[in-house]
Amino acid sequence: MKVFFSGSIRGGRELLSVYQHLCSFIVSKGHEVLTEHVADPQVEKVESAMTEQEIFARDMALLEHSSCLIAEVSIPSTGVGYEICSAVQRNIPVLCLYRPGANVSAMVLGNPYVALWQYSTLEGLDTKVLAFLISLQAEIWG
Numbered sequence: 001m002k003v004f005f006s007g008s009i010r011g012g013r014e015l016l017s018v019y020q021h022l023c024s025f026i027v028s029k030g031h032e033v034l035t036e037h038v039a040d041p042q043v044e045k046v047e048s049a050m051t052e053q054e055i056f057a058r059d060m061a062l063l064e065h066s067s068c069l070i071a072e073v074s075i076p077s078t079g080v081g082y083e084i085c086s087a088v089q090r091n092i093p094v095l096c097l098y099r100p101g102a103n104v105s106a107m108v109l110g111n112p113y114v115a116l117w118q119y120s121t122l123e124g125l126d127t128k129v130l131a132f133l134i135s136l137q138a139e140i141w142g
């Protein structure tokens with residue numbers, strides 16, 4: 001499946017290693033991450049060669065081709081929130097992941113249209129992500 005991974009960039013990069021782990025894990029299970037740039041330590045430098053309009057248009061086009069969106073929402077990020085809302089409006093399944101103690105918005109935690117998962121370990125994260133992907137494949141393939 002084509003996965004749109006969403007994680008904070010301008011909101012803060014403290015969880016970059018988690019984003020890298022998630023993208024590698026998803027790929028290791030045979031899926032494609034359309035937004036690998038989110039886990040690139042150089043993303044801000046690389047994307048500074050793009051206009052804001054080009055970044056927006058590229059990401060919205062990628063979302064249109066995505067089977068699902070997986071977001072790490074522990075760090076508040078305007079872009080991540082926008083992408084989640086855009087996916088929900090397009091009926092694209094969404095899984096939001098967050099760490100204990102994270103100050104996650106009620107627009108996510110109280111949102112009946114997204115799946116939520118609080119994780120304390122990377123192993124727990126992997127288990128949930130895999131279960132989410134398998135459940136979607138089962139839906140698609142019947």
Ligand SMILES: O=c1[nH]c(=O)n([C@H]2C[C@H](O)[C@@H](COP(=O)(O)O)O2)cc1CO
Nearest residue numbers: 006007008009010011047077078079080
């Ligand atoms: O340079 C960028 N490239 C890019 O793809 N994004 C998208 C992907 C991320 O999931 C999300 C991050 O938003 P923010 O920068 O507001 O934290 O927005 C965001 C930026 C910068 O806002």
